[in-house]
Amino acid sequence: MRKLIVVLCIVFIQMGFAPKQDSSPKFVFINALKINAKYFQTDNLGNLYVVTQTNQLNKYGRNGKILGTLNYNYTGSITQIDASNPLQIFVFYRELNKVIYLDNNLAYRGEIDLNKANIMQATCIARAYDNNLWVFDLGDLQLKKINEKSIVEQTSGNVRQYVNHDIAVCGVYDNNDRVFVIDSINGILLFDVFGSYLKTIPIKGISDVKVATKNIYYYGYGKINQYNWQTALSNSFLMPDTVRVQKMSIEKERLYLQKPDSIYIYSF
Numbered sequence: 001m002r003k004l005i006v007v008l009c010i011v012f013i014q015m016g017f018a019p020k021q022d023s024s025p026k027f028v029f030i031n032a033l034k035i036n037a038k039y040f041q042t043d044n045l046g047n048l049y050v051v052t053q054t055n056q057l058n059k060y061g062r063n064g065k066i067l068g069t070l071n072y073n074y075t076g077s078i079t080q081i082d083a084s085n086p087l088q089i090f091v092f093y094r095e096l097n098k099v100i101y102l103d104n105n106l107a108y109r110g111e112i113d114l115n116k117a118n119i120m121q122a123t124c125i126a127r128a129y130d131n132n133l134w135v136f137d138l139g140d141l142q143l144k145k146i147n148e149k150s151i152v153e154q155t156s157g158n159v160r161q162y163v164n165h166d167i168a169v170c171g172v173y174d175n176n177d178r179v180f181v182i183d184s185i186n187g188i189l190l191f192d193v194f195g196s197y198l199k200t201i202p203i204k205g206i207s208d209v210k211v212a213t214k215n216i217y218y219y220g221y222g223k224i225n226q227y228n229w230q231t232a233l234s235n236s237f238l239m240p241d242t243v244r245v246q247k248m249s250i251e252k253e254r255l256y257l258q259k260p261d262s263i264y265i266y267s268f
Contacts, residue, residue, distance in 0.1 A: 025268035027240040027255055031064035033263045039247075040263060042210075043083035046252035050263065051078045057091065059106055062254050064265050072100070072108040082127045084174070090133065092125045099125055099133060116150035126172040126179070129193050134179060136169050143172070143181060143195055156195040163189070163200070173211040178229070180211050188216070190229065201229060210249050219248040224255075240266055 035058075039051040046062030055077055057070035070091075079094035088109070089102040097120065100111040112133060114122050121138035128134050132147045143156035160167065163186040171182035174193070181189040188201040188209075203218070210217040216227045222242040226235045239245070239257070247258040255266040 024237040025255075027266040027268050029240070030254075030265040030267050032265070033060065033064055034261065035263055036261055037258055037263055039078065039081070040249070040256070040258055041081040041083050042249045042251040042254075042256060043086040043089075044251060045086050046254045047083070047086060048256060048263070048265075049081050049083050049089070051081070057081070057106065062252060062265075068106045070102065070106045072102075074098075074100075080124055082125060084127050085131060088127070088131060090125060090127055092122075094122065097122060110148065112146065112148060113150050114146075117144070117146045117152050119144065119146075119152075123169055124172050126174050128174050128179075129176040134172050134174055136172050136181060138167075138169070141167055143179065143191060145195060154195040156191060156197060159189060159197070162197050170207045171209065173209070175211050175213055177213070180209075180216070180229075182207070182209055188229075201227070203227060208247055210251070212250070217248070217250050219245065224248065224250070 035050055036053050037050050038053050041049045048060040050058050057078060058066060059068040061067050074093055074096060076093040076096040078091055080092040082090040087104050091100045097114045098111055101109050103109050114135065119135055119137045122135045123138050124136050126134040128145050132145050135144050135146060137144055141158045141160055144152050145154040146152050165185050167183060168185040169181055169183050173180040179191040179193060183189060184205060184207050186200060187204050190198045190201055192198060206218045214228055214230055216229055218225050222239060223236040224239055241257060244259045245257050249256040253267055255268060257264045
């Protein structure tokens with residue numbers, strides 16, 4: 001009987017019926033920040049930047065310890081934060097058409113007036129690989145790079161020539177190798193660091209992603225989805241919690257989940 005069981009196991013393995021091991025990361029709860037956040041972003045050290053409903057910007061460490069608060073306030077509302085360089089944080093005020101930059105202690109260091117660059121309908125921004133600023137301009141549907149003097153250095157040309165549908169750009173990311181323009185209708189438009197169009201990645205219907213060196217992460221259908229933009233290989237992982245999740249980020253062996261009343265931090 002024992003020999004028969006061994007033989008059957010070998011046959012099942014050869015036929016491809018061997019049990020699959022779960023490749024999902026093992027998430028361990030670290031902390032829950034009791035914050036009704038409007039928006040949050042992370043940096044490559046695992047720090048967390050949270051904009052509250054009252055428009056206050058706070059910085060937390062990778063385990064949830066508060067590290068700083070922005071004391072310099074405009075009357076406008078914070079639209080977006082780019083923390084891809086932890087030493088130079090960009091804060092975008094869309095209604096004011098301005099971007100301020102902060103140091104790692106959230107101290108004010110300067111600002112860029114997009115009006116001076118003749119950009120009147122900026123929809124989203126991103127730090128460029130050379131610490132200049134990428135802006136997507138809805139006015140002429142171009143990706144533009146401008147410097148700290150508000151001078152446009154590079155443009156992509158009208159992106160409508162690369163898509164078949166209306167434009168719905170909701171994010172820009174620069175991972176020091178490529179520039180990713182997130183369009184919830186058309187997919188992810190991929191550019192080189194000089195603003196030249198390369199291709200469109202067919203991931204549609206998403207508005208928020210996390211771009212790492214090789215992978216794009218996004219939340220959908222209760223899972224963390226991973227797409228390698230170099231190889232086009234994809235994978236997905238079960239999340240530790242899917243109840244009322246509004247936003248997800250992955251950084252430095254940390255998973256961050258935003259809910260209406262808290263931000264949860266997990267290690268993996």
